[in-house]
Structures are given as structure tokens and as C-alpha cells.
Amino acid sequence: MWYVFLLPTLLGILFFTVYPLLESLRLSFTRGVEERFVGTDNYTDVLTSDTFWYAVYNTLYITIFQLIFAIPLGFVLACLINSLRRSSHFFKVLFYIPNTTSMVAAATVFVAILHPDGPLNYALELLGMEKVVWLSQPVSAKWGAIILSVWHWLGFVIIICLANLQAIPIEYYEASSIDGATRLQQWWFITIPNMLGSLALLCILGWIGGLQRFADVFMLGGLQGSPARSLHTVVGFIFERGFGGNEYGIASAAAYILFLVILVFTYFNIKLLRMKI
Amino acid sequence: MLSSTKRDAATKAVITILLAAIGCIMIYPFLWMISVSLERTANVALPFPPRFIPELFSWFNYGLVFENNALFLAYGNSTFLACVHVAMSIASALLGGYAFSRGSFKGKRILYIAVLATMMIPFETRLIPMFTMFNDLGLINTKYPLILPSIIDALGLVLAKQYFDQLPEGLRESAKMDGAGEFKTYFFIFVPLTGPITATLAILAFQESWNSFIWPLVVINDQHLKTVPLFLSSFSAENGDRLAGVTMALTAMSIMPILLVFIFFQKYIIRSVALSGLKGE
Numbered sequence: 001m002w003y004v005f006l007l008p009t010l011l012g013i014l015f016f017t018v019y020p021l022l023e024s025l026r027l028s029f030t031r032g033v034e035e036r037f038v039g040t041d042n043y044t045d046v047l048t049s050d051t052f053w054y055a056v057y058n059t060l061y062i063t064i065f066q067l068i069f070a071i072p073l074g075f076v077l078a079c080l081i082n083s084l085r086r087s088s089h090f091f092k093v094l095f096y097i098p099n100t101t102s103m104v105a106a107a108t109v110f111v112a113i114l115h116p117d118g119p120l121n122y123a124l125e126l127l128g129m130e131k132v133v134w135l136s137q138p139v140s141a142k143w144g145a146i147i148l149s150v151w152h153w154l155g156f157v158i159i160i161c162l163a164n165l166q167a168i169p170i171e172y173y174e175a176s177s178i179d180g181a182t183r184l185q186q187w188w189f190i191t192i193p194n195m196l197g198s199l200a201l202l203c204i205l206g207w208i209g210g211l212q213r214f215a216d217v218f219m220l221g222g223l224q225g226s227p228a229r230s231l232h233t234v235v236g237f238i239f240e241r242g243f244g245g246n247e248y249g250i251a252s253a254a255a256y257i258l259f260l261v262i263l264v265f266t267y268f269n270i271k272l273l274r275m276k277i
Numbered sequence: 278m279l280s281s282t283k284r285d286a287a288t289k290a291v292i293t294i295l296l297a298a299i300g301c302i303m304i305y306p307f308l309w310m311i312s313v314s315l316e317r318t319a320n321v322a323l324p325f326p327p328r329f330i331p332e333l334f335s336w337f338n339y340g341l342v343f344e345n346n347a348l349f350l351a352y353g354n355s356t357f358l359a360c361v362h363v364a365m366s367i368a369s370a371l372l373g374g375y376a377f378s379r380g381s382f383k384g385k386r387i388l389y390i391a392v393l394a395t396m397m398i399p400f401e402t403r404l405i406p407m408f409t410m411f412n413d414l415g416l417i418n419t420k421y422p423l424i425l426p427s428i429i430d431a432l433g434l435v436l437a438k439q440y441f442d443q444l445p446e447g448l449r450e451s452a453k454m455d456g457a458g459e460f461k462t463y464f465f466i467f468v469p470l471t472g473p474i475t476a477t478l479a480i481l482a483f484q485e486s487w488n489s490f491i492w493p494l495v496v497i498n499d500q501h502l503k504t505v506p507l508f509l510s511s512f513s514a515e516n517g518d519r520l521a522g523v524t525m526a527l528t529a530m531s532i533m534p535i536l537l538v539f540i541f542f543q544k545y546i547i548r549s550v551a552l553s554g555l556k557g558e
Contacts, residue, residue, distance in 0.1 A: 001459060002385075005376035008369035009392065012429030017395045020403035020410070027405060077299065080292050087293060093543045094300045097307070100539045100546070101532050102488040104506035108513050108528045109306045112313065112323060115518055119309055119327040151303065156550065163551035198555075205554065212399055215490040219510060235401050235491070242405050243495060252405055259402040266397040 028252035042253035052237055059233040062142055063210025066149040071202050074157025082165045092162060096155035103152060107219030110148045135220060138230030145231060148216055157202055164198040204269045208262055234258050310525045314338050319522035338526035348530060350501060351508035355487060358423050362486035366430035367478050371471060374437025375463055379449060396431045408495050422496040432553060433478045440474040477549040487535060505531050
């Protein structure tokens, strides 16, 4: 009886989660169209491939800096927005707009923003700095991707921080101001400790999302993550090997490695949520 | 010395100005996109030095965008897929959430853990078998691979379960006493009460479907089936940084509807996003 209620979900899980997961595991031990069993060869190949490790490095590099910039900046902006009464909703909406747009559209605009003759370089020149040909050097291309992802993700960070800020009991602030605490002291001793849960949550969500980075770097750097594979990410590796080269075995092995890494972080995420609930 | 209310007002003014300045930077890419798209000279290359007010104002680029119906077609596809995705994922999430909230059946705990576990599996791990499965069924380049997987919505199910959990149990008992069966109770007593959570699920599902990229990229090549992100991606891949004006006009037109939807429903959308983020993605 109750199983009828669950039928759509269970069928979906069976066909679109359990089966693909097992099939992916099987494929990761095979090679070629004839799906010849090769043991752990695919895993060894992936783990000894320079291209794969470079993709891992790029993924981590872009994601770490995305988090380092977006989370503190978003947190501070959320605190500032929260301190305003009247216009706080306006700013909330304003800062969230980039996050509503698809990454593909955002990246298309950023290809132009990062263009050698684009506004970012123009601003740099006005500030007396040198022009950067963003998407033609490995390091600057990664920084282009970081700027894009911070811009796109900032609104999400602000929304999560604001939701938590508004949940901090106002009595804490009232009691401390009776004791003569300054605004800055209140921020340091009340706001920040109460926000640690949300900030950790954002770190983990951002990290899991960052490991799955694809659309933005694909738009900026194409299938191979040009220039010089500097925008090639782990998902890009899976995509290129799987659909560019029809190497399902290699791609599945890489996908399983990604899965195991993400599993660890999701485990922490669930622990964290349990802790909060 | 300033009185504390005056100082407060001054601080607020400074904060407002600061936020406005940063807000301008956040919104600048969109404004610049519109400015480039309206510039006649930007049809081939970017205008240099970057300027805000077009030198030669013209709708030329928009004319090109609307010249063939490709963009409208992509819109139609995206809209259709988003609606089906929303309907299917809400239906399955509410049904499943209700069962896990009110039902008592064998294996409930295990099945609920199984649902939660699906949230841990990244889509990329399932990507290749999902592709080969639909390929074997001959369904590549049809709408089915984009429609069918939307039946699982684990986060939606969890949110729906938590929503049902807080509805009073008395509702069910009185319906039972009136002789209503489980399905009747669900459809006539509980579903009508799910307005707020349905809105949240709809918003999240719509955003997910509308912005999805890698899966449509894998299963759709046909020009007639392309969604808006696919259409935009293939256009900019073909043209690189030439045709800057047309690309920007196209991007502007691709963003416009979602921006309008956002402006109308911002309160609900922001609340849904906050809820989904705090409950775990």
C-alpha cells in the first residue's frame, strides 16, 4: 500500500541511480567497445596520468580561491546588509541576481569581460596596472575562472548567511549592549560564533560544487580547458575521455575516484547538519 | 560629540553607499552586456575603449537574434522541459515524502536512508551509464533522457517529509473516521495543504532544469531540441570572440525571462534557496 506512494521515487532510484552506479563500476574495470575486463588497469592509468593530476590541481586551485574569496566577502556583505533595516531586501535581491542566471550565460558575458580589450583590463589600466591577457596564460586563465565563480556564487553565500544571521536571537545583542559591548565586540563574540555552522556548511557545499566544476570552465576554455589545459577540471577529464574519446572505462574510473572523494565531504556535510538539527 | 542616533544614521549611510558601490560592480557585467548589444559597431569586435553609452545606438544585433526562430525554439524546449521536470519531481517528492512521514511499512528506515544516499552520488559518476542506457534504447536526441530522470528528487522528498511531519496527525484520524482511504486522505486532505512547500519545490526544480547543462550537452545534438544554455554555448563556441554584439544580445535575451521571473517572485525564490541550502544540497 505505502509502496505505491514510493513507486515513482523507487523506480527512479533503481533506473537512474543504482543501475548507473553499478554499471559505472563495471565499466571502470573494462576497456574498449568489446568491454574487455582489464582489472584495475584503468584506475592505475588514471592515477598515473599527468593530465588527470593537472585537472585535479586546476579543480582544487580554482575552488580553494573561490571559497577563500567568496565566503568571507559574502559573510561581511551579509552582516552589512543585515544591519540596514529599510533597504536590506533591495540589496539582498541585487546581490543575488548573478546567481539566478545560468552559468553558461554568466560565462558568455565573462568571456567578453575578460577579453584583452574588455572592461576588466580597462579598469586595471585606469588603476595604473598592466593589461592581462586573461584567457591566454595558464595562471591568469584560472584567475579569470575564479573571478567568474566568486561573482556567480557570492549571492548564494549572502542568502545563506542572512538566513542564519536573522536566526540569531536578538536577546544576545540586547544583553551584551547592556553590559556595554561595542558593535565590533558583539560581532566578534556573538555573530561569528553563531555563524560558524553556516560558514562550515558553505565551505562543504562550495567544495562539493567546486569538485563538480564544468560549465564555467567549459565555456571559458572549451573541451580541453585551454590555454594549455589550465582550465581542464576533473569533470572535464571525465567528459573528454568519455564523450570525446569514447574511453568509457577510463572515464568511469575517474568518475569513481571523484565519487569517493565527494562521498567523504558529503559525509562531513551530513555530520554537520545532524549537529545543527 | 555626535549623539548615538546621529552616529547610527551616519554609519547606515556609509554602509548603504558601500553596498551600493559593490552592488554596481555585481550588476555591471549585465549592464555592460546590454550596452555592447545595443552598439552598432560592436557587431564584430568589442568596442574599445569600453564605454557605457553606445556610440552608435542600434537594435541591429537584436534584429539578428530574432531573425531566425532558433532562440524561440530553444525557449520553447527549455520551458517545456522545465514544466515537465517541475510537475514530475513535485509529484514524486510529495508522494514519497507523505509515505515516509505518515506511513508505517517494512523497510521504511532502510528505504529512507537509500533516498538520502542518492544525494551523495555525484551526477558525473552516473553520466556515462545513463548515456549508454538511453543510447541503447535509441532515445538520444529525444526529450526522454531530459524528462525521465527528473522523477527522483531526493532533496524535494526530504523537504516534503519534514513539511508533512509538522502537519497535525488529527487530520488523518478524522479522515479515516469518515471512511477515507489512504489515497483519498492524501489527495483531498494533505495535498491541498502543501502550497508553501510545493512552491519551494517548484522553484528549486525549475532552476535546476532551466540551468542544467552537462546532461543536455551529452544527450542532445539536434538543433531543434537544444535548450537555452545549449544554444548559447554552441553559438559562442562557433563564433569565439567575433560577433561580440550578437553574442551579447543573445545572452541578454536568454537571461531576460529568468530575470523577470526572479524579480516577480524574488521573495519566494530567496526563501527557497535559503531553505535548500540550510537543509543541505
